[in-house]
């Protein structure tokens with residue numbers, strides 16, 4: 001059932017859930033503090049096992065997580081100085097993946113090492129470039145100025161979600177699913193203002209306002225104070241953008257030239273079939289000019305609100321994945337043109353799941 005790309009119901013269109021996330025980007029694979037000095041951490045990108053190593057001097061490197069001798073995971077190994085030693089026969093591997101063997105016979109040829117991955121630590125995360133090494137320097141690294149800025153307070157979150165990454169993009173961009181969050185966002189009314197598709201991105205802009213009545217405290221704080229007063233016609237502009245492969249959400253008051261809230265996320269496939277992923281996200285809120293301490297005081301409320309909303313979204317997207325698994329194809333009926341654009345973007349920028357190792361995009365592979 002899962003062998004072909006085509007959606008059996010729509011004929012020619014490739015099934016988005018069979019499209020892999022393109023590996024030629026910088027993707028976060030771990031939280032930096034989870035990798036202590038002199039330790040290893042086994043992670044994965046779309047079924048490729050990767051070991052992250054923090055050397056005794058504190059440097060981080062990433063290698064294929066299989067010893068080139070007998071395939072023992074190097075994440076079971078031991079860090080010694082600036083190398084990792086396999087736990088089985090003690091072959092040791094440096095940051096470039098080259099190996100040294102303690103008992104190599106004098107006349108024996110040195111065996112091949114393992115694949116190294118470009119690796120960078122930033123924003124408290126460890127990013128890896130799982131694709132073509134030659135491209136790593138040319139591909140822009142995520143630029144998240146709000147995350148470390150003193151003007152903002154940032155919440156980091158990461159969760160394993162049992163669904164294909166594409167469901168996350170669709171879920172966030174289609175704001176008509178507020179009904180799912182009716183416990184929290186009953187009074188929130190999103191109205192689509194415009195959408196656009198450009199090279200490598202799809203964007204939807206909404207007017208986001210609170211209708212009459214009391215909104216939950218978390219929503220009020222995030223949407224900015226007194227908006228539940230009907231006499232006060234304040235509203236926010238919410239912009240949701242998928243700039244492949246990342247997704248952002250921004251909230252801005254129409255009269256402001258800065259965002260009140262910036263969300264950035266990447267949905268990193270874990271298994272080879274890409275039916276599970278790890279969400280990595282930053283939610284940055286600009287500190288108000290006056291009473292900035294209030295943001296800190298209400299931080300637990302905002303976190304509770306955010307986590308509650310995320311839990312509902314996770315429930316929905318996991319149900320969607322469950323249906324896809326049972327039906328063996330994408331039976332969803334999409335009616336919004338910009339969500340169709342988003343789906344097309346994810347298809348054309350991605351790679352067919354089984355051919356992902358080639359690094360070719362779907363468009364190239366289809367030629």
Ligand code: FES
Pocket residue numbers: 067068069070071072086087088089090091
């Ligand atoms: S399996 Fe790694 S050293 Fe033998």
Ligand SMILES: [Fe+2]
Pocket residue numbers: 171172177181309313
């Ligand atoms: Fe949602």
